[in-house]
Amino acid sequence: xxxxxxxxxKISGLKPSAIREILKATADPSIIAFAAGNxxxxxxxxxxxxxxxxxxxxxxxxxxxxxGATEGYTPLRDAVKKxxxxxxxxxxxxxxxITSGGQQASELSCKIFLNExxxxxxxxxxxxxxxxxxxxxxxxxxxxxxxxxxISLEGLEEAVKNNKNCKLLYIIPxxxxxxxxxxSAARRKAVYEFACxxxxxxxxxxxxxxxxxxxxxxxxxxxxxxEGRVIYAGSFSKVVSPGMRVGFIAAAPExxxxxxxxxxxxxxxxxxxxxMICHRILTEYDFEAHIANLKSIYKRKYTIMADGIKxxxxxxxxxxxxxxxxxxxxxxxxxxxxxxxxxxxxARKVAVVPGTAFLTDENAKTTSFRMNFSTPTDEQxxxxxxxxxxLTKELYGx
Amino acid sequence: xxxxxxxxxKISGLKPSAIREILKATADPSIIAFAAGNxxxxxxxxxxxxxxxxxxxxxxxxxxxxxGATEGYTPLRDAVKKxxxxxxxxxxxxxxxITSGGQQASELSCKIFLNExxxxxxxxxxxxxxxxxxxxxxxxxxxxxxxxxxISLEGLEEAVKNNKNCKLLYIIPxxxxxxxxxxSAARRKAVYEFACxxxxxxxxxxxxxxxxxxxxxxxxxxxxxxEGRVIYAGSFSKVVSPGMRVGFIAAAPExxxxxxxxxxxxxxxxxxxxxMICHRILTEYDFEAHIANLKSIYKRKYTIMADGIKxxxxxxxxxxxxxxxxxxxxxxxxxxxxxxxxxxxxARKVAVVPGTAFLTDENAKTTSFRMNFSTPTDEQxxxxxxxxxxLTKELYGx
Numbered sequence: 001x002x003x004x005x006x007x008x009x010k011i012s013g014l015k016p017s018a019i020r021e022i023l024k025a026t027a028d029p030s031i032i033a034f035a036a037g038n039x040x041x042x043x044x045x046x047x048x049x050x051x052x053x054x055x056x057x058x059x060x061x062x063x064x065x066x067x068g069a070t071e072g073y074t075p076l077r078d079a080v081k082k083x084x085x086x087x088x089x090x091x092x093x094x095x096x097x098i099t100s101g102g103q104q105a106s107e108l109s110c111k112i113f114l115n116e117x118x119x120x121x122x123x124x125x126x127x128x129x130x131x132x133x134x135x136x137x138x139x140x141x142x143x144x145x146x147x148x149x150x151i152s153l154e155g156l157e158e159a160v161k162n163n164k165n166c167k168l169l170y171i172i173p174x175x176x177x178x179x180x181x182x183x184s185a186a187r188r189k190a191v192y193e194f195a196c197x198x199x200x201x202x203x204x205x206x207x208x209x210x211x212x213x214x215x216x217x218x219x220x221x222x223x224x225x226x227e228g229r230v231i232y233a234g235s236f237s238k239v240v241s242p243g244m245r246v247g248f249i250a251a252a253p254e255x256x257x258x259x260x261x262x263x264x265x266x267x268x269x270x271x272x273x274x275x276m277i278c279h280r281i282l283t284e285y286d287f288e289a290h291i292a293n294l295k296s297i298y299k300r301k302y303t304i305m306a307d308g309i310k311x312x313x314x315x316x317x318x319x320x321x322x323x324x325x326x327x328x329x330x331x332x333x334x335x336x337x338x339x340x341x342x343x344x345x346x347a348r349k350v351a352v353v354p355g356t357a358f359l360t361d362e363n364a365k366t367t368s369f370r371m372n373f374s375t376p377t378d379e380q381x382x383x384x385x386x387x388x389x390x391l392t393k394e395l396y397g398x
Numbered sequence: 399x400x401x402x403x404x405x406x407x408k409i410s411g412l413k414p415s416a417i418r419e420i421l422k423a424t425a426d427p428s429i430i431a432f433a434a435g436n437x438x439x440x441x442x443x444x445x446x447x448x449x450x451x452x453x454x455x456x457x458x459x460x461x462x463x464x465x466g467a468t469e470g471y472t473p474l475r476d477a478v479k480k481x482x483x484x485x486x487x488x489x490x491x492x493x494x495x496i497t498s499g500g501q502q503a504s505e506l507s508c509k510i511f512l513n514e515x516x517x518x519x520x521x522x523x524x525x526x527x528x529x530x531x532x533x534x535x536x537x538x539x540x541x542x543x544x545x546x547x548x549i550s551l552e553g554l555e556e557a558v559k560n561n562k563n564c565k566l567l568y569i570i571p572x573x574x575x576x577x578x579x580x581x582s583a584a585r586r587k588a589v590y591e592f593a594c595x596x597x598x599x600x601x602x603x604x605x606x607x608x609x610x611x612x613x614x615x616x617x618x619x620x621x622x623x624x625e626g627r628v629i630y631a632g633s634f635s636k637v638v639s640p641g642m643r644v645g646f647i648a649a650a651p652e653x654x655x656x657x658x659x660x661x662x663x664x665x666x667x668x669x670x671x672x673x674m675i676c677h678r679i680l681t682e683y684d685f686e687a688h689i690a691n692l693k694s695i696y697k698r699k700y701t702i703m704a705d706g707i708k709x710x711x712x713x714x715x716x717x718x719x720x721x722x723x724x725x726x727x728x729x730x731x732x733x734x735x736x737x738x739x740x741x742x743x744x745a746r747k748v749a750v751v752p753g754t755a756f757l758t759d760e761n762a763k764t765t766s767f768r769m770n771f772s773t774p775t776d777e778q779x780x781x782x783x784x785x786x787x788x789l790t791k792e793l794y795g796x
Contacts, residue, residue, distance in 0.1 A: 003626050005599075005652050006565075008513050014659045037465075044463045050455040057448040065442045065639035067435075100498060100643075100665040107664050111534070115406050116514065133663035136509070167404075201403075228401050241463035243670035245498075254403050261412045265531035266505050267498040271669035272641035 010116060010138040032384040035351035036375040037177070037326055039238055040301065043294050043374075045281060049241070052280045056273065064273045070264045071256075072098025072248070073272060076279035080234075080248050083282065088223035089206075089232050095256035097263065100270045102207045102235035102247040107133040108266070109203050109231045109249070110168065112258040114139050119163040121200070122170040123151045125329075125358030125368070127177040130170060130205065142166070143360030146176075150183030153190055160198050169200045173221060175208040175325025178358045178370035182323060185218050192224045200229070201255075207235045207247075210291055212324035213299035228252035236278050238326070239294060244274035298326070298374060304381040305373040312389025316396040319371075326374040329355075332367040333396050342369060344391055350384045408514060408536040430782040433749035434773040435575070435724055437636055438699065441692050441772075443679060447639070450678045454671065462671045468662045469654075470496025470646070471670060474677035478632075478646050481680065486621035487604075487630050493654035495661065498668045500605045500633035500645040505531040506664070507601050507629045507647070508566065510656040512537050517561040519598070520568040521549045523727075523756030523766070525575040528568060528603065540564070541758030544574075548581030551588055558596050567598045571619060573606040573723025576756045576768035580721055583616050590622045598627070599653075605633045605645075608689055610722035611697035626650035634676050636724070637692060642672035696724070696772060702779040703771040710787025714794040717769075724772040727753075730765040731794050740767060742789055748782045 056064050071077065077096050084090035099105045107130075114120065116138035122131070124143025134141060142163045144155035151171060160166045171191065173183035183191070195202050204221045222232040228251070235247035249259060263269070281287065305328060309319055320329045330352075332338055342354045355368035371388075373381060454462050469475065475494050482488035497503045505528075512518065514536035520529070522541025532539060540561045542553035549569060558564045569589065571581035581589070593600050602619045620630040626649070633645035647657060661667070679685065703726060707717055714731045728750075730736055740752045753766035771779060 003650070003652075005650075007510050007656055010513070011510050011656060011660060014656075014663075016655075016659050016662065039464070041460045041464070044460065046455070046459040046463070049463070050452070050459070053451050053455060054448070057444070057451060061444040061448065062439045062442065063641075065444070065447070065641045066437070066439070067635075067640045100669075103663065104665045112405050112409050115408070129663060129666070132659070136660060136663050242465045242666075243463045245665055245667070245669050252401070252403075254401075257414075258405055258409060258412075261414050261530070262409060262534060264414065265412075265501065265527060265534050266664065267502045267643055268527070268640075269643070271498075271643050271672055273671070274669055 011136055014132060014136055030349055031346070032350045032380045032387070033375050034371040034384055035353045036372050038375045039242060040297055040374045043297055044241055045285070045290055048281055048285050049277055052277050053273065056276050064276055068269045068272045070260050070269045072270065073275035073279060076275045076282070079279055079282045081250070084232070084234070084250055087220070089220045090250045093228065093252065094250050095253040096248055096250045097256050097259050098270050098275055099247040099249055099263065100267055101237055101242070101245040102205060102233050103129055103133065104263070104266070105233035105247050105249045106130040106170065106203055106205055108259050108262045109233070110134050110137050110139060111262055112255070113167055113201055118165040118167050120168040120170055121156065121159045121163070121166055122360065123172065123176060124360050125178050125355060125366070126170065126360070127172060127205070128357050131358075131360065134170070141360040146179060146181060148181065150181065150187040151191060153187075153194065156191070156194050166198065166200060168203060169195055170203045170205065171221070172205045173218070174206055175211065175322050175327070177208070177325070178327050178353065178355070179329040180320045180322030180325055180327045182218065188218065188221050189224060192221050192230070195229055196227060202230045203233060204230055205233045207238055208325035209234070210239050211294060211298055211326070213295045213302060214323040222250065228254070231255060239291065240278055240281055244271065244277065246270060246274050246278050298324070301373045301378065301381060304378055305371065305385060308382050308385025308389070312385050314389070314392035314396045314398060317392050326372050328371045328373065330369050330371055332369075332392075334367060336367050336396065338367045338369060341391070341395065345388055348387050348391060350387050352388070409534055412530060412534050428747055429744070430748045430778045430785070431773050432769040432782055433751045434770050436773045437640060438695055438772045441695055442639055443683070443688055446679055446683050447675055450675050451671065454674050462674055466667045466670045468658050468667045470668065471673035471677060474673045474680070477677055477680045479648070482630070482632070482648055485618065487618045488648045491626065491650065492648050493651040494646055494648045495654050495657050496668050496673055497645040497647055497661065498665055499635055499640070499643040500603060500631050501527055501531065502661070502664070503631035503645050503647045504528040504568065504601055504603055506657050506660045507631070508532050508535050508537060509660055510653070511565055511599055516563040516565050518566040518568055519554065519557045519561070519564055520758065521570065521574060522758050523576050523753060523764070524568065524758070525570060525603070526755050529756075529758065532568070539758040544577060544579060546579065548579060548585040549589060551585075551592065554589070554592050564596065564598060566601060567593055568601045568603065569619070570603045571616070572604055573609065573720050573725070575606070575723070576725050576751065576753070577727040578718045578720030578723055578725045580616065586616065586619050587622060590619050590628070593627060594625060600628045601631060602628055603631045605636050606723035607632070608637050609692060609696055609724070611693045611700060612721040620648065626652070629653060637689065638676055638679055642669065642675065644668060644672050644676050696722070699771045699776065699779060702776055703769065703783060706780050706783025706787070710783050712787070712790035712794045712796060715790050724770050726769045726771065728767050728769055730767070732765060734765050734794065736765045736767060739789070739793065743786055746785050746789060748785050750786070
């Protein structure tokens with residue numbers, strides 16, 4: 001009587017994101033959430049969104065409520081093209097589509113290029129949401145280690161040698177999730193040349209690029225692209241609001257036209273009111289001042305966490321020192337039991353994400369874990385570092 | 399220098415929806431759009447949406463702007479469960495997820511069940527958006543003819559006999575798109591029993607069910623489901639706003655949990671503000687009165703078009719007589735050139751959709767075409783019928 005469901009091969013092994021499961025556990029408000037990736041609540045342009053929404057629903061409600069074009073709301077597309085062009089990430093040869101967040105950008109890019117079993121190369125660790133999107137199309141994931149300059153060139157060469165049908169290379173050059181690392185300009189150039197040599201399409205995922213609070217901007221890989229092989233994915237999630245689900249893809253028109261037909265069958269188009277709001281925030285307000293404000297918020301929060309780590313953590317624990325984004329990547333001494341550490345931390349009411357969640361092989365070993373400094377309050381940042389630090393000293397000495 | 403893009407097998411043959419391409423052509427405001435499927439502009443609860451939006455952004459902006467749960471906004475899920483339960487389409491054994499429109503409901507249902515090459519059986523003609531979604535996973539589509547009571551039982555038996563790995567059955571029982579037909583209660587029962595016998599999962603797509611303007615409601619196939627094999631997809635697109643992209647799936651929890659992981663990697667979650675708006679329209683306003691108003695709008699518009707057809711069309715052209723929904727399906731005399739008719743119609747500034755767009759085999763022949771009565775103004779409905787009628791008389795006699 002009860003059915004025996006037979007699901008498709010591609011999704012049978014797919015598990016809910018470990019992070020989102022951890023987040024559910026941390027709905028408990030007494031837990032300090034170093035495990036999340038939410039923008040700081042004071043980073044949302046609430047007043048602007050309120051004013052703009054009112055104005056749209058007053059003057060132009062039908063346009064906001066009726067069906068729209070799959071490609072996206074034209075004035076928003078134009079505004080994003082202009083901004084990307086000013087950053088070197090959009091050329092006259094490119095096209096642009098609005099997506100339902102950056103997640104959909106990577107998911108559709110995978111869908112249009114990969115047959116089941118084809119190989120996608122990526123940084124390891126990398127963003128679990130996109131890794132799972134690739135897994136949901138039965139992509140074979142080849143993870144490549146990083147150093148401080150980004151994905152390893154030797155590792156890339158090994159990956160194309162050891163894996164069949166390598167077609168895509170997924171990278172997060174700016175303030176990578178989870179490592180916080182930023183790929184150097186030289187490495188970007190070398191990675192692009194590698195992709196040309198091996199005829200790979202690059203998905204350059206850049207959700208955090210606007211959030212640089214130290215150092216100098218580095219040109220995107222897209223800005224180096226003379227052959228039309230870079231799919232540049234961006235998002236309003238970290239600079240306006242993730243709840244709106246507005247992202248975008250800039251790429252060659254041949255790629256965008258395939259993305260359009262795939263998005264059409266996926267969700268027809270993205271929420272229109274949200275697109276209209278993003279358009280007006282981008283064009284009618286001082287967007288640069290808004291970004292400057294975000295940077296100062298995240299710089300403050302990063303500094304509190306970095307200072308807390310310096311002050312309270314065992315010297316045996318190493319951490320990355322990001323110049324932007326939302327994450328710090330911590331690494332326990334070799335041979336230590338990272339899962340045990342994360343469980344002890346949550347027992348003391350601080351949640352971090354086990355590094356295994358970000359590996360292409362989730363059964364591989366790592367002693368690393370991810371900490372987020374955008375979600376907790378300033379007080380929680382210090383308090384959480386104190387608790388985690390005490391734990392590291394108990395486990396690994398001063 | 400210019401790349402030769404090699405796209406995935408599953409999407410290489412995918413074309414933009416013929417309808418959306420036609421709609422682009424009809425952006426010309428001088429064209430009478432019988433080809434669209436948009437809700438009537440006066441059907442939107444604009445004042446309510448404005449008031450609710452303001453209130454949310456005033457009192458609870460962070461909840462509307464921050465990340466949310468993939469399953470959807472809990473109060474909306476609860477309200478939809480309650481409404482579906484009152485209609486017999488949600489039981490204690492079911493679960494529910496909010497999707498980005500009804501389109502995503504069908505797309506994800508296909509993704510979790512079908513391997514490439516597996517067969518999906520559907521009515522022919524059927525909704526092109528979902529047919530293309532199924533095609534984008536390399537589903538083999540087996541179209542089955544309909545009679546006035548719905549999909550043919552003999553045709554279904556033939557389909558499982560002649561096609562391999564039949565796993566899904568996609569149906570639109572209420573005011574089917576494009577035919578406008580409604581499946582009888584007896585046929586629903588027989589179709590459900592057929593699915594049980596052949597171990598098929600049914601996707602019951604019901605975007606138009608609330609829009610019955612004549613006759614009596616017929617219980618959903620979901621209401622007959624004792625085995626957990628019906629995926630019920632609904633949407634707010636036709637009753638609140640399509641631009642918001644809010645739909646839902648009610649199904650067995652085993653199915654919903656797979657849909658959740660697939661939605662998580664697709665767009666994380668649906669736009670939160672839109673979910674909050676739908677929740678409050680459903681719970682704080684007189685939703686029944688709103689639906690009654692929609693029914694009276696569509697009854698009026700249908701009657702104008704039906705009267706126009708009766709008055710102006712050649713008697714050689716037959717049409718369906720829907721009791722709800724948005725569409726009338728017209729059929730030209732046997733042997734006539736339907737594409738030529740559609741082209742002549744657009745030359746006279748009336749757009750209809752060629753019936754071939756809705757066939758599982760787009761190269762098959764049909765003399766049918768789709769007309770929509772929700773998008774045009776009342777005046778355009780009469781004027782369009784006059785123009786089309788004149789054309790039919792010129793081509794096929796009185």
